[in-house]
Amino acid sequence: MAELAKTSEAVHRDYTGAKIGMWLFLFTEILLFGGLFLVYAVYRTKHQADFHTAAAELSVAIGAANTMILLTSSLTMALAIAAIRRSAKTASIVFQSLTILFAVIFLVNKYFEWGAKIGHGLYPNSPELLAQSHGTILFYGLYYVMTGLHALHVLIGIGLLLTMLILTVRDRITNTDFVKLENSGLYWHLVDIVWIYLFPLLYLIT
Amino acid sequence: MNDKEQNISTGAYIGIWAALIVLTGITVWVAGLHLGNLSTITALAIATVKTTLVLLFFMHLRYEKPLFIIMLFAPIVTLATIIGLTFVDVWFR
Amino acid sequence: METNFYTYSGKHRGILAWILSTDHKRIGLLYLSSMFTFFLAGATLGILMRLELIAPGPTIMTAQTYNAVFTLHGVIMIFLFIIPGIPAALGNFMLPLQIGARDVAFPRLNLLSWWFFITGGLIALTSLFTGGGPPDTGWTFYVPYSIRTGTNVSLALFGVFLLGLSSTLTGLNFVTTIHRMRAPGMTWFRLPLFQWSLYATGWVQLLATPILGITLLLVIIERFFGVGFFDPAKGGDPLLFEHLFWIYSHPAVYIMILPAMGAVSEIIPAFARRTIFGYKAIAYSSLAIALVGYLVWGHHMFTSGMSDASRVVFSLLTFLVAIPSGVKVFNWVASLYRGSIQTDAPMLFTLGFIFLFSIGGLTGLINGALSVNIHIHGTHFIVAHFHYTMFGGTAFAFFAALHYWFPKMFGRMYREGLARVAWFIIFIGFNTLYFPMFVLGWQGMPRRYYDYLPQFQTGNIISTIGSWILVSGLLLMLFNLVRSISKGEKVGDNPWGATTLEWKTSSPPPHNNFAEIPTVTTGPYVFK
Ligand SMILES: [Cu+2]
Numbered sequence: 001m002a003e004l005a006k007t008s009e010a011v012h013r014d015y016t017g018a019k020i021g022m023w024l025f026l027f028t029e030i031l032l033f034g035g036l037f038l039v040y041a042v043y044r045t046k047h048q049a050d051f052h053t054a055a056a057e058l059s060v061a062i063g064a065a066n067t068m069i070l071l072t073s074s075l076t077m078a079l080a081i082a083a084i085r086r087s088a089k090t091a092s093i094v095f096q097s098l099t100i101l102f103a104v105i106f107l108v109n110k111y112f113e114w115g116a117k118i119g120h121g122l123y124p125n126s127p128e129l130l131a132q133s134h135g136t137i138l139f140y141g142l143y144y145v146m147t148g149l150h151a152l153h154v155l156i157g158i159g160l161l162l163t164m165l166i167l168t169v170r171d172r173i174t175n176t177d178f179v180k181l182e183n184s185g186l187y188w189h190l191v192d193i194v195w196i197y198l199f200p201l202l203y204l205i206t
Numbered sequence: 207m208n209d210k211e212q213n214i215s216t217g218a219y220i221g222i223w224a225a226l227i228v229l230t231g232i233t234v235w236v237a238g239l240h241l242g243n244l245s246t247i248t249a250l251a252i253a254t255v256k257t258t259l260v261l262l263f264f265m266h267l268r269y270e271k272p273l274f275i276i277m278l279f280a281p282i283v284t285l286a287t288i289i290g291l292t293f294v295d296v297w298f299r
Numbered sequence: 300m301e302t303n304f305y306t307y308s309g310k311h312r313g314i315l316a317w318i319l320s321t322d323h324k325r326i327g328l329l330y331l332s333s334m335f336t337f338f339l340a341g342a343t344l345g346i347l348m349r350l351e352l353i354a355p356g357p358t359i360m361t362a363q364t365y366n367a368v369f370t371l372h373g374v375i376m377i378f379l380f381i382i383p384g385i386p387a388a389l390g391n392f393m394l395p396l397q398i399g400a401r402d403v404a405f406p407r408l409n410l411l412s413w414w415f416f417i418t419g420g421l422i423a424l425t426s427l428f429t430g431g432g433p434p435d436t437g438w439t440f441y442v443p444y445s446i447r448t449g450t451n452v453s454l455a456l457f458g459v460f461l462l463g464l465s466s467t468l469t470g471l472n473f474v475t476t477i478h479r480m481r482a483p484g485m486t487w488f489r490l491p492l493f494q495w496s497l498y499a500t501g502w503v504q505l506l507a508t509p510i511l512g513i514t515l516l517l518v519i520i521e522r523f524f525g526v527g528f529f530d531p532a533k534g535g536d537p538l539l540f541e542h543l544f545w546i547y548s549h550p551a552v553y554i555m556i557l558p559a560m561g562a563v564s565e566i567i568p569a570f571a572r573r574t575i576f577g578y579k580a581i582a583y584s585s586l587a588i589a590l591v592g593y594l595v596w597g598h599h600m601f602t603s604g605m606s607d608a609s610r611v612v613f614s615l616l617t618f619l620v621a622i623p624s625g626v627k628v629f630n631w632v633a634s635l636y637r638g639s640i641q642t643d644a645p646m647l648f649t650l651g652f653i654f655l656f657s658i659g660g661l662t663g664l665i666n667g668a669l670s671v672n673i674h675i676h677g678t679h680f681i682v683a684h685f686h687y688t689m690f691g692g693t694a695f696a697f698f699a700a701l702h703y704w705f706p707k708m709f710g711r712m713y714r715e716g717l718a719r720v721a722w723f724i725i726f727i728g729f730n731t732l733y734f735p736m737f738v739l740g741w742q743g744m745p746r747r748y749y750d751y752l753p754q755f756q757t758g759n760i761i762s763t764i765g766s767w768i769l770v771s772g773l774l775l776m777l778f779n780l781v782r783s784i785s786k787g788e789k790v791g792d793n794p795w796g797a798t799t800l801e802w803k804t805s806s807p808p809p810h811n812n813f814a815e816i817p818t819v820t821t822g823p824y825v826f827k
Pocket of ligand 1: 552
């Protein structure tokens with residue numbers, strides 16, 4: 001522990017500090033999406049009926065499937081951290097890879113979902129959409145922006161988790177030094193939480 | 207590091223996951239009932255229960271220092287206040 | 300021979316030893332120098348605006364140029380000078396020193412914040428010379444104009460987005476540092492008050508800036524994809540943009556003023572030679588300001604067509620936020636009572652701060668009163684009000700703190716006589732420049748117009764002359780400080796006889812801040 005006196009190393013071993021930092025970052029994410037939820041709330045209040053008819057166009061099945069996929073990826077993420085704590089390196093690598101796989105499947109689904117909508121001429125500023133009611137325009141605007149921002153976070157998550165995977169393989173993340181993996185997990189669970197709200201708000205307005 | 211966390215078994219994690227899946231099923235089912243205004247409230251309530259499960263277990267908040275949970279109230283209260291005050295305008299305009 | 304952080308040799312050499320350094324002291328000085336460069340640019344634009352207004356009709360620029368100039372003046376002064384101002388420059392330098400730590404919690408993130416800052420600043424400046432010409436929306440970027448104008452708004456918005464990110468990450472770093480890195484014995488109520496203000500500011504940065512981020516992103520998306528959120532033709536609600544914008548931008552004024560209040564709370568005990576009056580009241584009022592500051596944004600929208608109910612609620616809440624500020628002013632003045640006051644430059648700037656900020660704060664209440672606001676909204680009265688709080692408040696406190704910590708940062712002293720003369724010129728120039736605007740605004744002269752009715756000319760001439768006085772004072776002050784970095788008289792580690800921890804280490808501090816981490820046994824302001 002002699003080098004602890006140099007403290008910039010000691011700083012990085014403050015797990016609680018690292019986790020506080022990560023949680024504070026998540027708070028900023030909550031408010032970033034929170035701003036969008038505010039926009040959603042205001043426009044939904046103004047255009048109840050339009051939102052209902054517009055939302056009926058979305059496929060509940062795809063939305064529900066994607067919800068389950070993300071929830072399962074959250075499980076494998078938690079298991080990956082639990083595994084590294086037990087020094088089960090291989091198990092952790094498997095769980096991390098599964099998490100990434102689920103994330104990719106989520107995005108593939110999203111791609112087809114967006115593709116189908118765009119194929120029907122339903123995208124921001126499209127002539128088809130502009131012919132519809134204000135509420136419908138706003139609903140689809142929210143749909144694209146909210147799921148788009150969320151998908152961007154999934155994409156970043158994939159990059160982050162790939163980095164963690166490499167670090168685990170190279171023994172840079174071990175059972176005594178895994179706060180990076182834990183913080184990546186926190187990020188990933190937050191992405192999941194955002195979706196937990198997006199799903200009913202966009203797909204289940206009946 | 208917190209040793210208590212070590213105690214969450216794989217089975218417990220899977221249990222939480224199962225609960226989350228079941229809750230997702232319930233939201234979809236409730237949405238099909240056409241409860242009107244009530245359906246938004248139930249959907250948000252169920253989403254909040256799911257979020258709480260993720261926060262407490264997957265994100266280990268249950269096993270962290272109380273400071274973490276106290277801090278978490280800051281963004282939640284802020285967001286609620288912002289939305290509430292904006293609606294003082296939206297509702298009465 | 301002990302090396303200080305200037306002579307310490309790290310991994311890199313030359314300029315890289317600065318722009319790649321993770322040492323909070325070097326990063327603080329990076330901010331300080333880049334900020335002052337931006338400040339001079341913003342001040343130049345301000346001077347040009349005042350020159351245009353010396354006579355009615357076109358004087359030195361066209362109406363379109365004037366629109367661009369006031370936009371850029373606002374963007375630069377707010378996002379590049381006064382928001383990073385005290386926390387990022389002086390806060391970075393002093394935060395670890397004051398709590399007895401060797402660095403901030405995340406040194407590399409700290410460097411990244413500066414990189415976001417400088418990139419965002421340069422992008423914002425690039426928007427001047429590229430695309431459809433400099434943005435002409437005002438720093439508030441109000442829709443629907445900002446989504447329709449052909450000027451280079453998107454790039455400027457992206458620059459500001461990066462600046463917001465930088466500010467958020469600084470807040471994250473500071474809050475974590477204050478939680479985790481205090482020296483042994485440094486309990487929460489032994490924290491210097493500057494730290495309390497940085498802590499409160501950090502939370503505001505964390506919880507308010509993301510709203511700005513998403514709002515700016517939405518405007519950019521709107522400009523590129525025509526989603527319709529803020530376009531009335533597609534059902535969008537421009538008022539919602541104003542809500543989102545001010546949800547950030549009102550708390551942002553507390554990002555600007557809280558650290559200033561904190562710095563003042565350090566200087567007063569040091570120059571009155573007695574402990575601060577009402578330590579806890581000042582500490583808690585920082586948190587209270589951060590909290591209540593969230594609830595008042597609607598006072599910027601009284602004439603925008605909000606519901607009557609919300610106008611009444613926001614007006615009432617605005618009056619509440621004056622209470623914690625009043626608590627602070629009361630405590631500062633009470634701390635001076637029976638102190639043995641020394642009137643060196645830091646103290647003079649501090650007294651200037653208390654006086655000018657009080658005017659700014661009280662005129663804020665005038666603006667906050669719903670009925671009066673209808674009369675003065677969008678006039679020069681508002682311009683005068685916020686320059687009294689932001690310049691008379693924050694910038695004066697910033698200059699006070701700069702003089703106060705100058706010997707700590709550079710190990711040398713500025714020339715006291717010159718500093719006092721500069722203070723006097725700045726104080727006179729400031730009031731000559733901005734006070735007439737109260738009168739002009741009350742008489743009905745609108746802001747953001749490059750032209751005015753002939754009856755307003757006298758006030759405008761006085762104001763423009765004031766801008767010349769103010770700038771000469773500022774230049775004198777900067778000259779004094781810059782020359783003293785290398786030519787100033789060498790002084791000891793604690794020339795003011797102050798009591799907080801940063802004065803216990805050498806000047807300039809060593810790379811690791813303290814040879815040995817101090818143990819704290821008393822509150823911050825115990826004078827023997
Ligand atoms: Cu305000």
